[in-house]
Amino acid sequence: MLRIGRHRRFWQRALTGLAVLGIVASAGCGGGNAAQTGTGQANNPIKVGFNFELTGSIATFGQHTWQGAQMALDEINSKGGVLGRKLEADKLDNKGDNSESTNVTTRLVSDGVVAIIGPATTGDSLAAAPVVTDAKIPLIATSATAVPVTVENGKVRDWVFRVCFIDPVQGVVGADFAYKQLNARKAVILEDSTNDYSKGLAAAFKQQFEKLGGKVVLEQGFTQADQDFRSILTTARTKNPDLIYVPAYYDKVGLIVRQARDLGITVPMMGGDGWDSPDLVKLAGAQALNNTYFTNHYSSQDPDPKVQAFVQAYKARYGDAPDGFAALGYDAVYLLADAIKRAGSAEPDKIRQALAETQGFQGVTGTISMDRNHNPVKPVIILEMKDGQQTFKARVTPQQG
Amino acid sequence: MTAILQQIVNGLSLGSIYALIALGYTMVYGIIKLINFAHGDIYMVGAYVAFFAVTLLSMNLGVALLLAMLAAALTGVLIERIAYRPLRNAPRIAALITAIGVSFILENGGILVLKPDPRAFPDPIRWRQIRLMGGSLVLSTQDLFIVGVTVAMMLLLVYFVQRTRTGRAMRAVAYDMQAAALMGVDVNRTIAVTFAVGSALAAVAGVLVGLYYNRIDPLMGLVPGLKAFIAAVLGGIGSIPGAMLGGYLLGVIEALVGGTQFSLFRDAVSFALLILILLVRPAGLLGRNVREKV
Numbered sequence: 001m002l003r004i005g006r007h008r009r010f011w012q013r014a015l016t017g018l019a020v021l022g023i024v025a026s027a028g029c030g031g032g033n034a035a036q037t038g039t040g041q042a043n044n045p046i047k048v049g050f051n052f053e054l055t056g057s058i059a060t061f062g063q064h065t066w067q068g069a070q071m072a073l074d075e076i077n078s079k080g081g082v083l084g085r086k087l088e089a090d091k092l093d094n095k096g097d098n099s100e101s102t103n104v105t106t107r108l109v110s111d112g113v114v115a116i117i118g119p120a121t122t123g124d125s126l127a128a129a130p131v132v133t134d135a136k137i138p139l140i141a142t143s144a145t146a147v148p149v150t151v152e153n154g155k156v157r158d159w160v161f162r163v164c165f166i167d168p169v170q171g172v173v174g175a176d177f178a179y180k181q182l183n184a185r186k187a188v189i190l191e192d193s194t195n196d197y198s199k200g201l202a203a204a205f206k207q208q209f210e211k212l213g214g215k216v217v218l219e220q221g222f223t224q225a226d227q228d229f230r231s232i233l234t235t236a237r238t239k240n241p242d243l244i245y246v247p248a249y250y251d252k253v254g255l256i257v258r259q260a261r262d263l264g265i266t267v268p269m270m271g272g273d274g275w276d277s278p279d280l281v282k283l284a285g286a287q288a289l290n291n292t293y294f295t296n297h298y299s300s301q302d303p304d305p306k307v308q309a310f311v312q313a314y315k316a317r318y319g320d321a322p323d324g325f326a327a328l329g330y331d332a333v334y335l336l337a338d339a340i341k342r343a344g345s346a347e348p349d350k351i352r353q354a355l356a357e358t359q360g361f362q363g364v365t366g367t368i369s370m371d372r373n374h375n376p377v378k379p380v381i382i383l384e385m386k387d388g389q390q391t392f393k394a395r396v397t398p399q400q401g
Numbered sequence: 402m403t404a405i406l407q408q409i410v411n412g413l414s415l416g417s418i419y420a421l422i423a424l425g426y427t428m429v430y431g432i433i434k435l436i437n438f439a440h441g442d443i444y445m446v447g448a449y450v451a452f453f454a455v456t457l458l459s460m461n462l463g464v465a466l467l468l469a470m471l472a473a474a475l476t477g478v479l480i481e482r483i484a485y486r487p488l489r490n491a492p493r494i495a496a497l498i499t500a501i502g503v504s505f506i507l508e509n510g511g512i513l514v515l516k517p518d519p520r521a522f523p524d525p526i527r528w529r530q531i532r533l534m535g536g537s538l539v540l541s542t543q544d545l546f547i548v549g550v551t552v553a554m555m556l557l558l559v560y561f562v563q564r565t566r567t568g569r570a571m572r573a574v575a576y577d578m579q580a581a582a583l584m585g586v587d588v589n590r591t592i593a594v595t596f597a598v599g600s601a602l603a604a605v606a607g608v609l610v611g612l613y614y615n616r617i618d619p620l621m622g623l624v625p626g627l628k629a630f631i632a633a634v635l636g637g638i639g640s641i642p643g644a645m646l647g648g649y650l651l652g653v654i655e656a657l658v659g660g661t662q663f664s665l666f667r668d669a670v671s672f673a674l675l676i677l678i679l680l681v682r683p684a685g686l687l688g689r690n691v692r693e694k695v
Binding site for chain 1: 404407408411412414415516517518519521524528530532536537539541543614615616618621624655656657658659660661662664665667668
């Protein structure tokens with residue numbers, strides 16, 4: 001007590017500053033990765049880098065993409081590999097953190113990989129793009145759907161490709177479904193303002209929904225740090241919407257859907273491929289998720305024999321049905337193997353050339369033909385959540401985007 | 402109009418969480434003048450203990466809650482013993498930095514041991530929704546439960562501090578540590594008890610927040626910890642009713658701001674509020690402006 005009291009005001013002010021700093025710096029946290037290094041001798045395995053969100057708040061994205069990729073690698077290697085060489089994986093964790101994704105990409109490049117598969121998300125892919133562009137190593141983003149991932153200032157990024165559709169396509173399909181099938185006329189959009197994917201998808205949905213004659217009665221932002229959405233949802237409720245569109249990742253969507261239902265909001269809720277995770281059901285609860293829909297890359301209920309063969313093999317290996325991320329990881333590895341085969345070489349530049357020329361590649365998520373912006377033109381699947389199960393609702397093949 | 406009422410209901414639940422954590426801040430500050438920055442992370446520890454008790458040991462929620470309180474109390478006492486007691490007579494900045502260090506250890510240790518992925522907290526209770534005013538005001542039994550538990554905890558705490566022997570010792574140590582020691586109060590034990598009680602309350606908050614959001618992760622204590630600190634300062638750090646008032650005030654303000662177009666600035670508003678209050682009332686709303694002798 002003694003001489004401390006005199007400084008009380010000072011302390012309180014100093015701590016205020018500290019508290020503000022704490023919030024700003026809150027994201028940083030350490031951790032280690034096991035480095036896998038190998039020597040790059042010719043004639044030996046082809047080293048492929050994998051940069052995924054293996055831990056963190058959106059860990060199922062990276063984990064499942066990797067599981068799909070790993071299965072494809074093993075299948076290819078058990079059949080003798082590509083060009084007589086095995087594919088060797090160099091896998092690193094970006095923790096779902098954009099700056100970590102840059103670090104991981106740099107490490108993969110210095111490890112001497114010939115191509116990189118991943119990251120899964122838009123933000124992490126955008127963070128990796130400049131590194132691969134400088135290093136001239138092709139990168140296949142698996143589920144990064146935002147436009148700027150492959151196109152920067154109207155110019156295609158030469159070294160960045162993806163195996164998924166893009167948000168303008170996904171948003172248009174979602175808005176069409178909301179307006180025509182769900183008969184929604186008044187929509188509320190809740191978007192993660194700290195996330196490029198979320199903002200891009202929200203804009204695409206809004207544009208199409210309003211073009212059709214619908215009205216967006218409220219557009220409200222939140223941040224990645226938010227846990228409590230009751231206040232936003234209370235405001236949303238006063239607007240009496242027919243639909244709430246939440247283009248965000250499952251960890252936020254789970255909270256939002258649950259809290260919306262708690263507040264007595266029963267209208268349909270919709271989102272994009274960021275909803276695709278088994279953890280969504282755990283976070284929101286099966287009951288709360290009834291009457292929700294999302295656009296996705298594929299459905300494990302697709303009767304296509306190629307899809308079913310993949311689903312069975314995946315189930316046999318990992319126990320669960322594969323989600324869209326697993327399917328994209330699987331396709332990305334096969335696409336890369338296909339490109340190496342067509343190029344007849346595992347040199348990064350030749351692989352890049354072959355990837356850009358991809359036409360009619362048959363994957364489990366549909367046929368992939370790269371357009372001039374390195375975006376495949378693919379169908380969009382609409383899934384409905386019924387008692388915690390993803391059920392196939394519709395398949396939409398968009399016009400050339 | 403009912404929207405504002407609904408926001409107040411939302412704010413009261415949120416405020417309860419802040420208030421429970423703020424009580425721990427305020428008690429520790431009251432007695433050793435230390436801002437225990439690790440307090441928010443003890444709340445995380447409590448939530449995880451309850452999580453594992455329910456999922457792995459399939460305990461019922463009440464028992465899990467008690468276990469969580471016990472584990473958190475133990476953690477609090479251990480931290481005090483290892484990290485703060487040796488620094489009790491050191492300059493206060495040293496203890497403060499140690500507190501921040503302990504907070505980082507708990508957070509990153511949590512990431513290492515518990516994995517950074519969020520987990521779904523089991524919710525074994527079937528909450529019901531009470532619709533008032535034609536459905537435009539929805540009150541969940543969960544809201545009532547959270548506010549009820551918080552108020553009950555505070556009443557218990559007030560009783561403990563005002564009416565029991567240990568409570569009296571706590572007040573004596575807070576008033577003048579050396580004089581209390583001269584009067585035969587076991588200062589070390591009293592401070593340990595303060596940490597134990599404060600940490601147990603944080604564990605209650607951790608379990609309530611697990612039920613409320615159904616989601617826990619190792620960094621969950623970071624933001625609520627800072628907010629609760631604001632709440633404690635807002636109400637007047639060192640004051641128990643002040644911590645409650647500050648918590649509820651902050652919760653309601655956040656809910657009201659969150660419902661407007663300024664939802665993105667919700668946290669900025671909280672911190673701006675703290676700065677404003679400190680400028681106008683440096684001792685906080687219910688804090689005594691003690692003029693201390695040197």
